[in-house]
């Protein structure tokens with residue numbers, strides 16, 4: 369069987385158990401995730417996909433903030449999903465979690481109203497980013513919208529310099545388009561409309577931007 373190729377949450381699989389603790393103490397995680405959910409204007413009954421859900425922190429927050437939404441989390445890493453399943457059980461929330469091959473999302477066309485994604489795209493090289501964006505576009509319905517939080521090019525040289533810490537950890541190739549500020553262009557290139565950077569957060573690892581995009 370072909371081995372899945374992906375960069376785990378903290379680059380090395382053995383660091384995955386520390387992910388929640390480390391992201392919480394080093395990043396304004398709650399602020400970023402709350403802003404992402406708020407930007408997405410999720411209505412009751414909306415079908416929401418969390419792409420690259422990791423330990424499901426954001427996925428659970430969506431369900432807690434919008435209890436009537438139908439929330440699905442997907443990730444390529446089955447090991448991190450074990451942790452996500454544990455957290456979902458603890459919180460007693462109704463969320464569907466699944467892993468996939470990292471290529472084709474196992475959903476029909478037009479299956480979701482919203483796709484959200486936090487800190488995933490800097491793990492994907494440019495060709496993989498484009499393929500993932502095309503899949504996200506495909507599974508969103510006609511009125512669907514995409515909201516992403518990830519590292520982007522900052523106007524501040526300090527923030528640009530700090531991003532090298534993440535680049536050193538996760539690799540210079542997957543983070544290249546983020547460092548060059550090309551994420552909005554890649555999103556538009558897939559067919560998304562009204563692509564816009566909504567918010568910027570300065571962090572100790574560089575600037576995280578919330579980008580929104582609509583299918584039509």
Ligand SMILES: C[S@@+](CC[C@H](N)C(=O)[O-])C[C@H]1O[C@@H](n2cnc3c(N)ncnc32)[C@H](O)[C@@H]1O
Nearest residue numbers: 374377420421422443444445470486487488491
């Ligand atoms: C830094 S973690 C972010 C996790 C979570 N979204 C959060 O904000 O806490 C990046 C996640 O992206 C996942 N990932 C990497 N490549 C992926 C791909 N091709 N498709 C979906 N998820 C992927 C990793 O397994 C990891 O869980």
